[in-house]
Amino acid sequence: METQHALNKARERLLAGLLPDGRWEGELSSSALATAVASFALKLAGKAELAERGCQWLESHRNEDGGWGDSPESPSNFTATLLCRCALDMETGDPQKLADEILHFYGEDRTFSVPILTMCMLSGKLGGDWSAIPQLPFELAVFPHKFYRFLNLPVVSYALPALIAIGLVRHQNKPSRWAFYRNGLVNRVLEILRRIQPESGGFLEAAPLSGFVAMSLIGGGFGDHPVTQACLRFLENTVRDDGSWPIDVNLSTWVTSLSVRALEGDLSDEQQNAIRDHLLKTQWTVEHPFTHAEPGGWGWTNEQGGVPDADDTAAALIALRQLGCETKVAENGLMWLMELQNRDGGMPTFCQGWGKLPFDRSCPDLTAHAIRACMAWRGKMDFNFWAAMEDSIQRGLQYLEKQQRPDGSWLPLWFGNQSNPKNENPVYGTVRVLEALVELDESEFPRAGNLKRRGFQWLESAQNPDGSWGSSVEETALAVGLTGKGVDKLLEMTGDGTRFLASPIGLYFASLWYSEKLYPLIFTVKALKRCATRQELGDE
Known part of the structure; x- marks a missing residue:
């Protein structure tokens, strides 16, 4: 009974x-990482009030050891703490050592390491040398999707928006020897990005990915582009009453x-x-x-x-x-x-x-x-x-x-x-x-x-x-x-x-x-x- x-x-x-x-x-639980990324993207876009609310939530949800975990119940970890410190404009240490640590931590998978490095750079934590960030081959996005598995992409299948946007910001700030070829494909990859963006504006309906895309496009000089503006609207529409964001809607x-x-x-x-x-x-x-x-x-x-x-x-x-x-x-x-x-x-x-x-x-x-x-x-x-x-x-x-x-x-x-x-x-x-x-x-x-x-x-x-x-x-x-x-x-x-x-x-x-x-x-x-x-x- x-x-x-x-x-x-x-x-x-x-x-x-x-x-x-x-x-x-x-x-879903609120996420310190999602809140840091979303707040920083909104800050770059000039939406100071909303960005500040996110930063206040971060300040009030800091662990006793001074760091942040992924959820309020999680122990502090390297990635969440680093991105929170970037959003709050706190000290992060020697730029070269920081870049080396990030790349070593994530290994061959660039899905997350390059977005993190990009946010560190845009927040002024890596100095001004964009060569510290690996160039993602955004130009590969123009290939038919059936060939993606054979192109040895450095990111996982769901990360195409990051491949494009973060590849673009690196290219715009530190052109490589392939600059002439890549310049000719910028408009095409932006159009691809626009076509795969959902009606809500949120890639995967996720604040972290949408925030990384928005900040990268802003940092690359595409702040007024429709994709950027749609990402920002998504972040504005999905913020919680307490100023935080979950990892997905x-x-x-x-x-x-x-x-x-x-x-x-x-x-x-x-x-x-x-x-x-x-x-x-x-x-x-x-x-x-x-x-x-x-x-x-x-x-x-x-x-x-x-x-x-x-x-x-x-x-x-x-x-x-x-x-x-x-x-x-x-x-x-x-x-x-x-x-x-x-x-x-x-x-x-x-x-x-x-x-x-x-x-x-x-x-x-x-x-x-x-x-x-x-x-x-x-x-x-x-x-x-x-x-x-x-x-x-x-x-x-x-x-x-x-x-x-x-x-x-x-x-x-x-x-x-x-x-x-x-x-x-x-x-x-x-x-x-x-x-x-x-x-x-x-x-x-x-x-x-x-x-x-x-x-x-x-x-x-x-x-x-x-x-x-x-x-x-x-x-x-x-x-x-x-x-x-x-x-x-x-x-x-x-x-x-x-x-x-x-x-x-x-x-x-x-x-x-x-x-x-x-x-x-x-x-x-x-x-x-x-x-x-x-x-x-x-x-x-």
């Missing part, structure tokens, strides 16, 4: 968050899909219809202007700046199977997923074949999620389509077999644990893989059996002495829902379904920590529901 009582309270709270248009919005599609699964059987027909209609509206039915992804996928947000990705597509497909929709919609989504699958059998986030840099490689949790999407729709597909899905699943299992660690666990890509010495979150990764494996018939997929047994052995051994897992409600709820163990601890941690403290377990681009207000609530509802069902069956 105690479990059921807590479930009723938590479920009521989650249902109360459903908006009239059929979605949950959630709330929301993860609405993601938390909506997860909420549907947690509330299975608890949604009225009217609610189900509204949610289904909303999810159908957010499926991409045309080629995406940014990544040129084929139609069929879903992004993380209901806003147009979101980019179709494997995790959100799988989540939406599973939710729609529960809500009911036309098989053709699912076929389009499943085909999108299968065509994204890498040669190694794993599922990347955005683009097939971009395996060299972080966030573009295959990963276990996304692979498992795609397997679950296939299994959810199995009974609705004809023989030929199922044969393709079955082949995809088998390849995914081969990948998961190779990625299972010696101790039996798996690591996720987009989630971590700040308390772990390596910031890894094997609890999240292992639970997500096991959720897929338990849905597979071992006689049909024999490889799943051994993977599953080893995974459960690790998960049970990883339970803390007090009954929790990891260091958060989120991790504990996920593990409790799968194993049925530790429910008393989960009830204690959530105040019997009344208190849900969100922890920064999420990782955004370039490993930025964030918390999502709905994660602990969604995961707890799902866990308590499973436990309540087990208890009922046991009573019978």
Whole structure:
């Protein structure tokens, strides 16, 4: 009865968050890094009042050690602290040493190091020698997108706006030997930037990327360009009442899909219809202007700046199977997923074949999620389509077999644990893989059996002495829902379904920590529901 009582309270709270248009919005933690970047871009644009509000928020959210972390609950780190000091015009040390530290810290991936160096330069922290900043080859943006994977770009697939804007500011301030060639392509790449900019003005609906683009274009002499002005409008429109910015506007599609699964059987027909209609509206039915992804996928947000990705597509497909929709919609989504699958059998986030840099490689949790999407729709597909899905699943299992660690666990890509010495979150990764494996018939997929047994052995051994897992409600709820163990601890941690403290377990681009207000609530509802069902069956 105690479990059921807590479930009723938590479920009521989650249902109360459903908006009239059929979605949950959630709330991402405010970000010191996003606030620093946005404030500095607005300062360069002459929007002093808004920039000052952001700086005041930074001043009031400084950690005791004098630095800043990605979220208010995060320990101080090098990148957030550096950019906050730039925004606040504080001392940052010797310019050459600073540049060397940044480049060494991020290695070959220029996705984040060059934007950081650019902000340091524009804020006067690197002297005036632009040669300290590597020249990003913005001219490569004129090539057809299908060739990008072969061009050995120094940034990941989603960073094309940064490649263009930051490449331009470096070129404008320190022309290279290729200056004549690059000069002839400036207008073309600016037009490309304009075409891929969403209606909101926010690239990826993210303050950091949009702020970096805006400050770079301003620093390159393009402050009046429509792309710059649109970025600035986005920053003005997305600032919070306290003067801060989150790393993205929301993860609405993601938390909506997860909420549907947690509330299975608890949604009225009217609610189900509204949610289904909303999810159908957010499926991409045309080629995406940014990544040129084929139609069929879903992004993380209901806003147009979101980019179709494997995790959100799988989540939406599973939710729609529960809500009911036309098989053709699912076929389009499943085909999108299968065509994204890498040669190694794993599922990347955005683009097939971009395996060299972080966030573009295959990963276990996304692979498992795609397997679950296939299994959810199995009974609705004809023989030929199922044969393709079955082949995809088998390849995914081969990948998961190779990625299972010696101790039996798996690591996720987009989630971590700040308390772990390596910031890894094997609890999240292992639970997500096991959720897929338990849905597979071992006689049909024999490889799943051994993977599953080893995974459960690790998960049970990883339970803390007090009954929790990891260091958060989120991790504990996920593990409790799968194993049925530790429910008393989960009830204690959530105040019997009344208190849900969100922890920064999420990782955004370039490993930025964030918390999502709905994660602990969604995961707890799902866990308590499973436990309540087990208890009922046991009573019978």
